[in-house]
Amino acid sequence: MRQLKPNVYAVGAIDFDRRLFDRLIPLPDGTSYNAYLIKGSKKTALLDTVDPTKAEVLIDNLLKVGIDRIDYIVAHHAEQDHSGSIPDVLMLYPHAKLVTNPKCKAMLIDLLNIADDRFITVDDDQTLSLGDKTLRFIDIPWVHWPETMGTYLKEDKILFPCDFFGSHLATSSLFVDDQAVVYEAAKRYYAEIMMPFRNHINKNLEKIKTLDIDMIASSHGPIYDKPNFIIDAYKDWASDNVRNEVLLLYVSMHGSTKKMVDHFVDALIERNLKVKQFDLPVSDIGKLAISLVDAATIVIGSPTVLTGPHPVAAYAAILANALRPKTKFASIIGSYGWGGKMVEQITALISNLKVELLQPVVVKGFPKDDDFMELEKLADRILRKHRELKIAD
Numbered sequence: 001m002r003q004l005k006p007n008v009y010a011v012g013a014i015d016f017d018r019r020l021f022d023r024l025i026p027l028p029d030g031t032s033y034n035a036y037l038i039k040g041s042k043k044t045a046l047l048d049t050v051d052p053t054k055a056e057v058l059i060d061n062l063l064k065v066g067i068d069r070i071d072y073i074v075a076h077h078a079e080q081d082h083s084g085s086i087p088d089v090l091m092l093y094p095h096a097k098l099v100t101n102p103k104c105k106a107m108l109i110d111l112l113n114i115a116d117d118r119f120i121t122v123d124d125d126q127t128l129s130l131g132d133k134t135l136r137f138i139d140i141p142w143v144h145w146p147e148t149m150g151t152y153l154k155e156d157k158i159l160f161p162c163d164f165f166g167s168h169l170a171t172s173s174l175f176v177d178d179q180a181v182v183y184e185a186a187k188r189y190y191a192e193i194m195m196p197f198r199n200h201i202n203k204n205l206e207k208i209k210t211l212d213i214d215m216i217a218s219s220h221g222p223i224y225d226k227p228n229f230i231i232d233a234y235k236d237w238a239s240d241n242v243r244n245e246v247l248l249l250y251v252s253m254h255g256s257t258k259k260m261v262d263h264f265v266d267a268l269i270e271r272n273l274k275v276k277q278f279d280l281p282v283s284d285i286g287k288l289a290i291s292l293v294d295a296a297t298i299v300i301g302s303p304t305v306l307t308g309p310h311p312v313a314a315y316a317a318i319l320a321n322a323l324r325p326k327t328k329f330a331s332i333i334g335s336y337g338w339g340g341k342m343v344e345q346i347t348a349l350i351s352n353l354k355v356e357l358l359q360p361v362v363v364k365g366f367p368k369d370d371d372f373m374e375l376e377k378l379a380d381r382i383l384r385k386h387r388e389l390k391i392a393d
Contacts, residue, residue, distance in 0.1 A: 001061040002174050004215065004223065005156045007039040007133070011046070011061035013054035016170040021081075025192050026286045029185060030170025033081055034219045036160060037065060038153065040130020045072040045099075047151055047160050048219060049085035058085055059092060069093065072120070072128065074135070075100040076162035077148045078107035082219055087112055099128065101139060103147035124149075140164055140207065142200035144193050150208075157214035163193065164204065165230045167221030175225045182222060184290070186230060189220070190237050191289035196324045201238040205231070242296040242328055244391045245274045246382060249288065249316045250301030251281055256335035256366050257303050263372050264299070264333060267379035273386065280312045285319065292325040296391055297382050298355070300346055304336035308345045317349035324352050329385050331378060332360040335367070358382065 002010045012035040019027050033050035035058055044067060050058045062070075070093040075083055086108070090096060097120045100108065105119050122128065124139040134154040141148055143164040150161040167185035176182045194201055216224040216231075224230050246268050252258035261277070268275045276291045292298070298320060302313035309317070313334075320327075330350060332343050343360050358381050363371040 001064045004036070004158065004174070004217065008153065008156055008158065009037040009039075009061075009065055010174060010217075010223070011035050011037045011058060011065065012048075013050045013057035014170050014172070015051070015054060018170075021168065025168070026284060027168050028284070028286065029168065031168040031220055032170055034217065034221075036217060037062065037067065038130060038133055038135070039065075039067075040133040042131030043071040043129070044069060045074055045128075045130055045135060046070050046089065046096075047074045048076055048082045048162070049073070049089055051081040052084035052088075055085040055088045059088065062089075062092075070096045071130075072097055072099045074137075074151055075104055075108060076150060076160070076219070077145060078104050078111055079145060080111065082162065083108060083112060086114065090114070090118060101137070101147060101149050104149065107147055127154075138207065140204045142197040143204055144197055152211055157212050159208065159211060159213050159216050159227070160218075161208070161216060162219045164218065165216050165224065165234065166218035169221040171222055173222050176222045176229065179229060183233060185221060186233065187237065187293060188286045188290050190234065191293050191323065192286060195237075195289075195293065196322060198238045198324070198326065201234065205234060205238065237293050240326055242326055242389070242391060243274070243294040244386055245276060245291075245295040246297045246299060247291050247295040247327075248275060248277045248299045248301060249280055249313070249320075250277070250333075251279070251303070251310045251312045252301070253303050253305075253310065256363070257301050257333070260333050260335065260361070260363065260367050260371070260375060261301050263367070264375045264379065267376050268382070271379055271383045273379070273383060280316050288316070289319070289323060292320060292323055292327070295325070295327055296386055296389065297329040297331070297358075298325075298327050298353075299331045299333060302332070302334040302342060302346065304334065304340040304342045307340035307342075309334070309342045313346065314349060317346050321350045321352045327353060327355055328389065329358055329382065330355040331358040331382075333362065333375065333378070335363050335365065337365065356385070358385070
């Protein structure tokens with residue numbers, strides 16, 4: 001339990017040991033489940049709870065603050081890492097009302113079987129007085145579920161935006177004290193969770209820009225006491241701007257595709273194109289996702305397995321397709337033994353990407369001189385496309 005401002009406390013839990021989220025997302029630095037207690041002169045509100053595995057920590061923190069009554073529990077988002085301990089808190093504080101929007105109410109009833117009479121529903125821009133402190137509720141849908149909302153604490157100028165601007169980072173620091181570390185963690189979080197909703201991100205950035213914000217207290221990671229740091233980062237990540245980078249995602253079984261990759265990377269470097277190379281079977285998908293945020297071009301390299309791409313290459317294509325980066329160009333390189341439809345299948349797997357597909361280079365067997373020349377031509381095409389967009393280095 002720590003204080004952000006007078007009578008505003010962080011009462012959530014740090015999870016140093018968690019290494020996987022949703023059985024999918026790697027957590028190399030753990031995470032936190034942030035909940036905040038606001039004591040007004042007349043009423044007290046708890047903003048969000050914690051993952052059920054940390055409910056005991058939350059309750060212990062509430063008891064340390066000496067709270068014998070909570071009037072409102074504000075649920076910004078129904079996902080269980082935020083909402084999962086609500087039933088425990090409602091049992092501890094039986095007079096508390098659960099404050100949320102209608103969409104979130106319906107989801108919480110479905111997910112947690114909370115009784116209808118425990119809820120107070122609020123609309124976008126509605127306020128709730130705690131006496132000398134005022135909560136203003138702001139609908140910020142699709143960051144990253146449709147029901148998400150945030151709270152602006154008017155008198156203290158704190159924005160509580162739930163997952164918006166968050167980072168999966170377990171740290172003992174209440175506030176950001178190492179911007180480089182937090183920037184990478186926040187970018188990983190954006191890439192893995194927020195990037196598919198880039199258009200909504202931009203709308204929600206517009207929605208909060210009129211607020212006078214001293215702090216941003218998200219639901220994961222440290223608090224931003226210099227809020228422009230993360231707001232400016234999000235504006236960049238969610239913009240249409242790409243960088244002069246080629247992201248090469250590949251897998252090779254017997255060396256043919258790897259030989260192509262090595263030659264192709266050299267050709268790109270010779271043309272002053274920045275390359276980020278990922279050997280898919282051993283790569284951190286979080287770092288891969290980070291690289292997807294800015295790259296102008298994605299190239300997938302794969303051998304042919306039976307008649308299609310290697311399953312790991314197919315997974316990379318599915319991942320990119322789900323995350324929907326702002327990438328402008330894509331291509332495919334690889335090899336085959338006797339035939340197949342590797343190119344057609346990968347192309348179908350990235351149908352969500354609004355990219356121009358550049359002529360693939362697929363060779364039979366081990367690459368030969370003519371094949372290397374085709375890779376040089378592909379590097380030339382990528383360079384030309386980047387120059388046409390006037391992409392900055």
